[in-house]
Amino acid sequence: MDILTKARKRLSRFLRVFFKKKRSRIGIYGPPNAGKTTLANRIVRDWTGDALGPVSEIPHETRRARRREGVTISNGNGDSIVIDIVDTPGVTTKIDYHEFTEYGIEKEEAVKRAREATEGVAEAMHWLREDIDGVIYMLDATLDPFQQVNIMMVGIIESRDLPVIIVANKIDLPDASPGRIKSAFPQHPVIPISGLEGTNVDDLYEKMIEFFG
Amino acid sequence: MIQGVQLDLISEERLARLTSMEKIRLILDEVMAGNIVVLEKGLTPEESSRLIEMTMMEISPDGFAGIEMETYPARAQGGGLLARLFGGGRESPSRLTVIGPANQLKMLRKERDLISAWVSSR
Ligand SMILES: Nc1nc2c(ncn2[C@@H]2O[C@H](COP(=O)(O)OP(=O)(O)OP(=O)(O)O)[C@@H](O)[C@H]2O)c(=O)[nH]1
Ligand SMILES: [Mg+2]
Numbered sequence: 001m002d003i004l005t006k007a008r009k010r011l012s013r014f015l016r017v018f019f020k021k022k023r024s025r026i027g028i029y030g031p032p033n034a035g036k037t038t039l040a041n042r043i044v045r046d047w048t049g050d051a052l053g054p055v056s057e058i059p060h061e062t063r064r065a066r067r068r069e070g071v072t073i074s075n076g077n078g079d080s081i082v083i084d085i086v087d088t089p090g091v092t093t094k095i096d097y098h099e100f101t102e103y104g105i106e107k108e109e110a111v112k113r114a115r116e117a118t119e120g121v122a123e124a125m126h127w128l129r130e131d132i133d134g135v136i137y138m139l140d141a142t143l144d145p146f147q148q149v150n151i152m153m154v155g156i157i158e159s160r161d162l163p164v165i166i167v168a169n170k171i172d173l174p175d176a177s178p179g180r181i182k183s184a185f186p187q188h189p190v191i192p193i194s195g196l197e198g199t200n201v202d203d204l205y206e207k208m209i210e211f212f213g
Numbered sequence: 214m215i216q217g218v219q220l221d222l223i224s225e226e227r228l229a230r231l232t233s234m235e236k237i238r239l240i241l242d243e244v245m246a247g248n249i250v251v252l253e254k255g256l257t258p259e260e261s262s263r264l265i266e267m268t269m270m271e272i273s274p275d276g277f278a279g280i281e282m283e284t285y286p287a288r289a290q291g292g293g294l295l296a297r298l299f300g301g302g303r304e305s306p307s308r309l310t311v312i313g314p315a316n317q318l319k320m321l322r323k324e325r326d327l328i329s330a331w332v333s334s335r
Pocket of ligand 2: 036037038061062087088089090
């Protein structure tokens, strides 16, 4: 950790104690199906024993931002952070209920899901602009980073100067290439994990303590 | 009648005269009317996110299905593909941007220096 990061951390810790700032609210953002809920569930399960939300291969499974408050993450050296973890719906600019009927969902239910999904995306945008203190930006390591990265998302993270950890997920799959994601983000920590199998999540916890503390 | 699609290219000067809300409303009205909009200079990330928020509220079953929006990332200066995007300069990465109705505008290719789109008439 360089001096600047250290100084900034110390300052933010000081400010937090001083102003009794609420816990850091960490949002998990990323394209639909990247594995956000799978990771959110793992984090919540590892540190509290519960789960956060349902996971499925149907896009827009998460249609509402879901928050779990007061999750304490710690390491062997006695460092720890307390965060609120927010699982968000995949950000998209279009939603058609036919996306759901293709999975065999009845029209009425599909229309309802589409409605919820639009509200969830609107919510996620709002959260990011107003209420989030740090971001886990999740990408699918089997896909081209450039195709899935959302320029607007990156722009907001950047302009709000939010701490961000990039997660290259699904490294258990044979065509995963976390290196491709690393080279796309040379100035940011990129942690390759399998949220499904739990590979490397300890590295992620370590980085979260360092970055969001 | 000849089938066609209206394409509106909006200059940087005109965009600069509008407030954020006016810009977003203009874009959304055009796109909901089935037009394709090309902005000489794109929206700020905050404006884009508000546009998405408002788009979401306009979506209806068998009606408006949302937008398709594409822009170039900020100019890369060596390093990684997105080196400048993330951790680069402060100014917003806002360049030529194309926006259209999701059911008519399909992005075929999106590269650092080329955006290829396909437009259908309704
Ligand atoms: N192989 C593999 N599959 C994964 C991994 N993480 C998630 N998945 C699968 O990817 C699919 C989507 O996972 P979710 O956790 O629902 O993804 P999400 O990003 O929350 O999706 P939305 O809420 O729809 O945006 C599911 O079928 C998961 O089982 C992983 O690390 N490896
Ligand atoms: Mg989800």
